[in-house]
Amino acid sequence: MSHTYEYPRPALTVDCVVFGLDEDDLKVLLIKRGVEPFAGRWALPGGFVRMDESLDEAARRELEEESGIRPAHLEQLYTFGAPGRDPRGRVVTVAYFALVKLTDHRPHAATDAREAAWFSVWDTPKLAFDHAEILGTALQRLKGKVRYQPIGFELLPPKFTLTQLQRLYEIVLERPLDKRNFRKKILAMDLLEELDEVEQDVSHRAARLYRFDHRKYKQLEKAGFNFEL
Amino acid sequence: MSHTYEYPRPALTVDCVVFGLDEDDLKVLLIKRGVEPFAGRWALPGGFVRMDESLDEAARRELEEESGIRPAHLEQLYTFGAPGRDPRGRVVTVAYFALVKLTDHRPHAATDAREAAWFSVWDTPKLAFDHAEILGTALQRLKGKVRYQPIGFELLPPKFTLTQLQRLYEIVLERPLDKRNFRKKILAMDLLEELDEVEQDVSHRAARLYRFDHRKYKQLEKAGFNFEL
DNA sequence: CGGCATAGTGTCCAGCGCACACCCGGGTCA
DNA sequence: TGACCCGGGTGTGCGCTGGACACTATGCCG
Structure with a gap:
């Protein structure tokens, strides 16, 4: 059965839905894409999982690389793997859900060249890939979880x-x-x-x-x- | 950035925790492995995700192939991706959680050659890979979910x-x-x-x-x- | 027809969820 | 310096729900 490993493999990414609270509004962190596909569109921070790191580690690493943020709370949300969700080919993404103190992460520019910004979750621009669906799932989770866990x-x-x-x-x-x-x-x-x-x-x-x-x-x-x- | 796709990729599998109820006992479906690693050990049914199917489809397909079961309820549970969870290399698995009417799936043999059987969830044999952890997570989910959803x-x-x-x-x-x-x-x-x-x-x-x-x-x-x- | 095994049924009390309105304290400004 | 403005902070009462609790009914069997 080890030949099974010769099967073509989907690419594997992580994406993070990072929530922050600003006075009277719940915000989500988005990154402006620089390259195709969806160049110029806003997207969730994320990227490819490396061969030697766990999924949690990948999420933390990508988030820090793209925004400098090291979230206090990070948990796995759901895995999205519909064929066709990425126009380049088969990409499966493990979505994460993070909470940060917005006061610690004022709307500063990203550490690498990309542009990062906080948007109201009720009023985001059109997102790349299926990220709107991921955001929706994350919101549901937050709403459900906040009531029975002190997060x-x-x-x-x-x-x-x-x-x-x-x-x-x-x-x-x-x-x-x-x-x-x-x-x-x-x-x-x-x-x-x-x-x-x-x-x-x-x-x-x-x-x-x-x-x-x-x-x-x-x-x-x-x-x-x-x-x- | 399309060169990112040249990165080495983890293999991607699905595994199913299938619960059934037998008189006074909660059972889980296990499959006896025929090949290394963990040949002869019991494991959760599962297998590799194909390039053209969604994760849900992969879970249903594997489950039917290995046990003939088509579950009434199937939902994604959690994704396990620690490096080292599979001795053969990097394998990330999307775990699923299924409920079936045991009366419809009496302890019959699997449709393909492998041996399938129901075990009490409180008394399983030693499982392959990290499947004991996956089972534990599934049990927690079942316990939590059964109270606020009529599953x-x-x-x-x-x-x-x-x-x-x-x-x-x-x-x-x-x-x-x-x-x-x-x-x-x-x-x-x-x-x-x-x-x-x-x-x-x-x-x-x-x-x-x-x-x-x-x-x-x-x-x-x-x-x-x-x-x- | 007596016994046995499970089915089926109602009450009471305590604690919790929820609706509800007023005084307090500190700062500002005329 | 006093009047006002703005949110801060506090207690009661009622209705409903969750949970403890025990006896009669029914059908089969021997």
């Missing part, structure tokens, strides 16, 4: 106010939440560390800052605790 | 009793459920069609048979209804 914090700066946190959920879930209920619930989980600091430079009463306690979460998780909304 | 029915015959249904959930979730609460909840969803039939050939009071109403579920789903345990 939303990866989108906020380390210190944040409860209002920021609530807005995050409202943006991702696309529906308003009740302030008092939200605060009650999130504080009841006892996963936030209340800091002796308040936000600065606001022209109204300053809100208290909190920090997510990863350690405590891991403990509670082991004890069978379930994060929810 | 469990794919494991039962078309007509079933409420007790059978309850046992299914108890087996998958690995915990006992209360009979009255279970019946109350599942019937309240109004997704089961109560038939004018009862089970046959039992030496005690016969239980009423039900059928899952796929049509009604799709309607309710569109209307924003959420199945939940």
Whole structure:
């Protein structure tokens, strides 16, 4: 059966859907393609998997090469392999899903020559390949996952106010939440560390800052605790 | 950049984790390998992706070739691509997750020469490659998914009793459920069609048979209804 | 006809989700 | 310096749901 290995092989790539949160908008990172096919179109960052690296490593490497970003949260999303999804030939792509603190990655130019920019996920330009479908899948995953796993914090700066946190959920879930209920619930989980600091430079009463306690979460998780909304 | 396509490529396979339900046990379909590596070991059914077929098609084709099974439910699970997971070289596999009615696929021999058999998921032989890890991932997915999507029915015959249904959930979730609460909840969803039939050939009071109403579920789903345990 | 094995059925209580409105504190500006 | 403007921060009540819990019904068998 080792002759099976002589079969022609699809090319294998990784593509990353990187989400960031900007005030009142969920953003996705896109790269402007310089070459055909789809030269000039925006696309998800990604590239070919090397023979000696794992898929996760490939995703991290490509992302860093194309944007300088090293995401705090990265997970595999789905693998897209329809014949014809790449006009050059058979290319299968393993899509990844990443969350970053936008404050750490201000709209700076890419490290290599390509152009990188953040777009509102609700209003992207026309994307190359099947990347619009991949983005859609990633959005669904984010919406589903944010409610039962505390990954939303990866989108906020380390210190944040409860209002920021609530807005995050409202943006991702696309529906308003009740302030008092939200605060009650999130504080009841006892996963936030209340800091002796308040936000600065606001022209109204300053809100208290909190920090997510990863350690405590891991403990509670082991004890069978379930994060929810 | 089209020279990128000259890069060496990993080989690409699909592997299927096929679950079936047998009285009081959750089973998984395994195939005995005839050739090296891992000759004589049990493994998940699977094989190489062809250049002209989608990943889903590849999974269905391999599964039918190796076991004759055409699963009612098939979905992509996860893609495993650690270098070294296959001793012959770089092989990336897209794992799939399938549910079948075991009654339709009694422990018959495979259609081609290989040996196929059902094993209890809690007690499998040592598996080839990283297939134990894949199976573990599939089990987790099944456990998670069965609670908020009505896929469990794919494991039962078309007509079933409420007790059978309850046992299914108890087996998958690995915990006992209360009979009255279970019946109350599942019937309240109004997704089961109560038939004018009862089970046959039992030496005690016969239980009423039900059928899952796929049509009604799709309607309710569109209307924003959420199945939940 | 008695016994046995499983089918089938209803209530109560506690905890949670959710709707809902007002005072507080700090900064700004006239 | 005081009035106002802006978001920050807080508690209650109700209805529904999840979960604990035990007995009668039915059909077969010996």
